[in-house]
Amino acid sequence: MFEIVERQEMAQGTIISNWIKAPKIAAKAKPGQFVILRANEKGERIPLTMADTDPAKGLINIIYMVVGKSTALFKTLQVGQGYIDVIGPLGQPTHLEKVGKVICVGGGTGIAVLHPITRGLKQIGNFVYSVIGARSKDLLILEDKMKAASDEMMICTDDGTYGHKGFVTDKLKETLEKDKDIKLAVCIGPVPMMKFCCKVTKEFGVKTLVSLNPIMVDGTGMCGCCRVKVEGKMQFACVDGPEFEGHEVDWDELDLRLRSYMVEEKVSYDQFKECHGGGKCSCCS
Amino acid sequence: MSEEVKAPKKEKIPRQKMPEQPANERRRNFEEVPYGYTPELAMKEAERCIQCKDPRCKQGCPVEIDIPGFIKHIKEGEFEAAIRNLWEKNSLPAVCGRVCPQEVQCEGLCILGKKDEPVAIGNLERFAADYQREHGKQILPPKADPTGKKVAVVGAGPAGLTVAGDLLLKGHDVHIFEALHGPGGVLLYGIPEFRLPKAIVFQECNFLERMGATIEVNAVIGRSETVDELLERFDAVFLGVGAGLPVFLKIPGEHYIGVYSANEYLTRSNLMKAYEFPVYDTPIVKGKSVATFGGGNVAMDCARTALRLGADHSYIIYRRSMAELPARTAEVHHAEEEGVEFLLLNNPTRFLGDDATGRLTGVEVLKMELGEPDASGRRRPVPIKGSEYTVEIDTAVIAIGSGSNPLLTKSTPGLALNKWGYIVADPKTGKTMKPRVWAGGDIVTGSATVILAMGAGRLASNSIHDYLTYGW
Numbered sequence: 001m002f003e004i005v006e007r008q009e010m011a012q013g014t015i016i017s018n019w020i021k022a023p024k025i026a027a028k029a030k031p032g033q034f035v036i037l038r039a040n041e042k043g044e045r046i047p048l049t050m051a052d053t054d055p056a057k058g059l060i061n062i063i064y065m066v067v068g069k070s071t072a073l074f075k076t077l078q079v080g081q082g083y084i085d086v087i088g089p090l091g092q093p094t095h096l097e098k099v100g101k102v103i104c105v106g107g108g109t110g111i112a113v114l115h116p117i118t119r120g121l122k123q124i125g126n127f128v129y130s131v132i133g134a135r136s137k138d139l140l141i142l143e144d145k146m147k148a149a150s151d152e153m154m155i156c157t158d159d160g161t162y163g164h165k166g167f168v169t170d171k172l173k174e175t176l177e178k179d180k181d182i183k184l185a186v187c188i189g190p191v192p193m194m195k196f197c198c199k200v201t202k203e204f205g206v207k208t209l210v211s212l213n214p215i216m217v218d219g220t221g222m223c224g225c226c227r228v229k230v231e232g233k234m235q236f237a238c239v240d241g242p243e244f245e246g247h248e249v250d251w252d253e254l255d256l257r258l259r260s261y262m263v264e265e266k267v268s269y270d271q272f273k274e275c276h277g278g279g280k281c282s283c284c285s
Numbered sequence: 286m287s288e289e290v291k292a293p294k295k296e297k298i299p300r301q302k303m304p305e306q307p308a309n310e311r312r313r314n315f316e317e318v319p320y321g322y323t324p325e326l327a328m329k330e331a332e333r334c335i336q337c338k339d340p341r342c343k344q345g346c347p348v349e350i351d352i353p354g355f356i357k358h359i360k361e362g363e364f365e366a367a368i369r370n371l372w373e374k375n376s377l378p379a380v381c382g383r384v385c386p387q388e389v390q391c392e393g394l395c396i397l398g399k400k401d402e403p404v405a406i407g408n409l410e411r412f413a414a415d416y417q418r419e420h421g422k423q424i425l426p427p428k429a430d431p432t433g434k435k436v437a438v439v440g441a442g443p444a445g446l447t448v449a450g451d452l453l454l455k456g457h458d459v460h461i462f463e464a465l466h467g468p469g470g471v472l473l474y475g476i477p478e479f480r481l482p483k484a485i486v487f488q489e490c491n492f493l494e495r496m497g498a499t500i501e502v503n504a505v506i507g508r509s510e511t512v513d514e515l516l517e518r519f520d521a522v523f524l525g526v527g528a529g530l531p532v533f534l535k536i537p538g539e540h541y542i543g544v545y546s547a548n549e550y551l552t553r554s555n556l557m558k559a560y561e562f563p564v565y566d567t568p569i570v571k572g573k574s575v576a577t578f579g580g581g582n583v584a585m586d587c588a589r590t591a592l593r594l595g596a597d598h599s600y601i602i603y604r605r606s607m608a609e610l611p612a613r614t615a616e617v618h619h620a621e622e623e624g625v626e627f628l629l630l631n632n633p634t635r636f637l638g639d640d641a642t643g644r645l646t647g648v649e650v651l652k653m654e655l656g657e658p659d660a661s662g663r664r665r666p667v668p669i670k671g672s673e674y675t676v677e678i679d680t681a682v683i684a685i686g687s688g689s690n691p692l693l694t695k696s697t698p699g700l701a702l703n704k705w706g707y708i709v710a711d712p713k714t715g716k717t718m719k720p721r722v723w724a725g726g727d728i729v730t731g732s733a734t735v736i737l738a739m740g741a742g743r744l745a746s747n748s749i750h751d752y753l754t755y756g757w
Binding site: 024025028038042043044045069070073084085086087088089090217218220221222223224225227229234239253256257259260261264265267268271 | 464465466474502503505508509510529530531533539540542545546548549552553557558562563564565566567568570642643690691692
């Protein structure tokens with residue numbers, strides 16, 4: 001078992017942070033890489049990009065939003081309990097490079113993935129703008145950590161309860177207009193957010209990295225489930241990615257493939273909500 | 286010779302059939318198709334073996350099992366002696382008895398096969414292993430004294446498990462690294478439950494653990510640790526990671542929801558037990574009309590899995606004819622009995638789908654005819670112009686083989702790879718170009734069979750043992 005040593009609920013319990021004991025992974029992991037986790041014998045293999053690591057203590061950090069059965073099941077795991085399987089580090093690490101000025105844009109739990117990349121970019125001497133957003137103030141995560149990793153940070157909320165009222169794309173566009181020296185954008189969040197961020201950066205001709213989260217099974221390039229179209233070619237997010245040049249990604253295809261199991265996901269989640277603890281679902285039977 | 290002195294002619298025993306689930310029942314469940322021999326049936330079948338002095342069957346076995354030897358024990362009802370005999374050459378007899386292509390190996394060479402049907406060697410091997418597992422005492426084969434040498438085996442599939450079994454017997458320490466969350470490789474994620482129950486794979490792996498092997502799952506060598514790092518801790522490393530890269534048809538529409546690689550379809554169903562969704566959490570598209578592309582054993586496994594997942598129609602779409610189907614005859618026969626429909630001399634040209642939902646709705650295929658033989662000796666399929674038509678399907682499974690997964694090979698400097706990305710290894714010893722590293726199975730040969738991978742494992746384990754013992 002991979003034990004949870006620290007657990008925190010964020011964004012009103014919709015987002016959970018776990019520090020997990022996984023010394024081998026912690027020793028090797030680099031920003032941008034992911035792990036696959038399974039809660040129990042009957043569980044799905046869920047890929048999550050690591051939010052942080054502590055190699056000295058042998059710990060990795062994952063931050064996830066509760067969106068369905070598997071993540072709801074993850075949420076039930078308390079300190080001292082753990083995951084039956086944690087596999088990693090998987091995927092290619094982010095290519096961190098000193099380019100001068102960069103802008104890092106994150107939405108929702110994407111901020112958790114963005115943070116180590118932002119920190120890495122700043123550590124090697126880039127000037128870092130960052131834009132983070134959420135639907136509402138209560139749902140915004142990692143504000144302090146992102147602030148520490150940025151030279152200048154902007155906050156957006158859809159409902160205007162904090163920072164700029166509007167989408168992260170507004171601030172992204174504004175910053176790119178203001179500062180023509182920005183050489184690189186890193187945009188991580190929900191698919192529509194990344195898609196529209198890429199539209200903006202393309203107008204300005206700024207290279208843009210995105211981190212994709214297609215459905216996966218093995219995570220080692222064996223099954224092809226996570227195939228995405230990049231530059232018109234089939235790529236596997238698990239081994240070729242998860243980061244890709246955003247202007248080349250076929251977003252509509254990714255968006256459709258993410259809905260492959262919408263019906264099944266609902267069946268599974270409904271059953272979980274109804275019987276969790278009742279001995280009928282996979283978590284308790 | 287006169288009539289009087291001739292010994293009374295023994296009554297000829299016909300080859301004993303294994304009882305199996307009726308086709309119309311089994312096509313809807315995942316339970317194993319044949320039930321296996323009873324001790325009586327096994328002893329009767331064993332009696333058919335004429336105990337050749339120079340047995341040809343043995344020459345057909347990639348791991349050189351003493352076939353007449355173990356069969357003799359079964360004939361005499363000495364089932365424990367039979368399994369001990371098998372273990373000397375094979376640590377996975379329950380698997381081999383089920384999935385080896387005996388008809389082209391041991392049984393293909395059996396002398397009885399010349400005039401009659403060969404001895405059912407595979408069935409007998411399976412019987413010996415099953416009997417031991419179900420009724421036998423907890424016994425282990427004798428091991429040599431510990432040598433103090435440590436070997437890392439990367440990949441817990443047929444090649445790696447064979448290497449592990451062999452080297453344990455010879456007294457070496459064995460640590461197996463497996464990337465998935467359970468050991469078995471293709472035996473676990475690839476071959477369906479109805480052909481190879483996972484409980485058996487689990488038991489065979491458990492047997493190796495009882496023999497002293499350490500099996501570390503979730504260890505993706507190439508990412509979590511490199512081969513060079515393993516070489517610091519181990520005296521020798523064996524790479525048996527399998528082929529492990531899905532091949533797609535490279536036709537338009539492969540992104541539609543419902544299009545799977547065989548690897549994904551089978552992994553979801555077998556490893557993740559998606560057929561038990563929602564009791565198990567991993568879903569799978571349970572198509573009503575499923576087409577599997579390809580004609581090998583994997584394609585048969587996919588088409589038969591589709592039926593068990595509830596398909597009304599399960600098609601095999603293959604561009605050549607029945608005669609060229611590479612699958613084992615027995616597998617094709619089972620598939621036909623269960624109602625798999627064969628659309629032969631058909632080649633897919635594009636997938637059709639609903640662009641609003643992203644779901645697959647059909648496949649356009651082109652009819653073919655057979656022309657001159659090609660490099661493989663098989664008659665080349667030639668398209669018939671203008672013969673395109675559409676087959677309505679909601680699920681497609683692409684089972685046209687696999688390529689070499691670069692995850693490990695790319696992270697291992699010093700390994701020589703061929704132009705397809707497979708590891709170059711000496712076919713007699715499994716030695717790679719990298720010192721102290723051996724390789725075998727699909728990552729060397731490309732997709733082949735379980736037993737060929739085991740044969741490669743055997744050669745490599747002999748070579749590793751020589752190196753550890755004598756230094757070469």
